[in-house]
């Protein structure tokens with residue numbers, strides 16, 4: 001709002017400046033013309049007098065005519081300039097009135113916003129506030145880092161007190177400074193909103209808390225103790241039967257998202273985690289797009305991970321792209337799962353530039369490994385069709401098209417949804433999941449002054465202490481959240 005106001009003021013002052021210049025210019029022009037016309041008028045009348053007195057004219061009669069015409073043209077120009085000046089003055093008055101009206105609206109809205117914030121701070125029970133019901137880092141012990149990426153850092157933490165004392169969570173920490181520097185507040189806010197929208201849906205990450213300090217955003221999620229499918233695909237290769245279960249669970253996750261107007265845009269092995277029973281958990285909604293019910297499901301931004309990007313997303317034409325980009329990525333995931341991590345458009349043994357990968361995705365046919373079953377090959381090649389309208393899942397029926405494919409024949413979708421179908425393997429119990437007497441927890445690290453925490457999260461920071469960081473409450477207002485289950489317990 002502030003910057004909009006500033007822009008309007010700048011515009012108003014620019015108009016004022018231009019107007020003054022124009023007025024000055026018209027005045028100068030007028031004076032010049034008058035000075036120039038006076039002698040010429042004198043000359044004309046001298047000529048007429050001489051003619052009347054019978055004195056032969058010093059030049060042809062056309063000279064007088066020409067002077068008259070020039071004079072007329074100049075007056076026409078002066079009048080035109082005057083009309084432009086009048087029009088600009090009336091437009092400026094209108095603009096000034098609009099700015100004043102806008103100022104009034106903005107100050108009313110600011111008043112309302114402040115009143116709302118005040119009310120909320122007083123009742124302290126709403127599940128949306130700047131600070132989430134007193135939840136903060138002091139209530140968690142940090143056990144270790146689960147992952148570091150461009151998005152921030154994910155820690156394994158244990159809740160210290162409250163109804164969920166002792167419970168392990170994955171805590172994702174994002175730096176506000178990086179978010180603002182990269183101009184991605186919308187991504188951070190969308191991620192938090194998507195997490196709330198998909199709570200309690202199987203095969204999707206579950207949020208428990210979201211809160212913030214002046215410098216950081218925190219998301220507290222279910223800890224998926226089985227790690228991610230990228231790491232697993234390096235540890236062991238999956239049979240088609242095993243891969244089919246992960247693929248089917250991910251199809252259900254994407255179906256839930258798409259039905260709620262959410263495009264994931266970053267489906268990849270790293271973002272498919274495994275929970276304590278080994279079921280797939282689609283996570284990381286950092287670049288997801290959430291459409292309003294009335295909106296057309298068409299996006300235009302270039303985002304995601306190159307190796308998984310659909311051609312229409314890379315090309316970013318005016319027409320944009322839709323949910324079918326997620327089905328393309330699933331085609332890549334399927335191939336990688338069945339081949340120990342090999343992509344149909346990249347060769348791990350040969351290094352390729354981004355340009356070469358882009359060229360292959362847009363122009364070349366996918367290189368599908370020959371030793372896969374006929375149905376698996378067909379499933380992958382139909383997901384990797386360049387035209388999103390002809391791609392499996394790209395039609396009206398969406399996910400149903402995938403479910404009907406022979407590769408997934410015989411899958412009991414209702415049992416799968418209820419997690420009645422066992423996952424290919426269950427992750428092993430770790431020390432940390434068995435209690436707090438493990439080596440790692442004999443000296444738990446708290447967030448304040450934690451060396452792990454500092455090392456991992458301060459690398460991209462401008463290192464401003466909380467007290468000096470510019471206030472971004474307005475940008476991240478509404479980020480904080482406490483899950484209803486915590487409220488009830």
Ligand code: ADE
Nearest residue numbers: 146154170221222223224
């Ligand atoms: N890495 C990112 N998110 C995670 C989660 N929820 N559980 C485990 N590891 C993760």
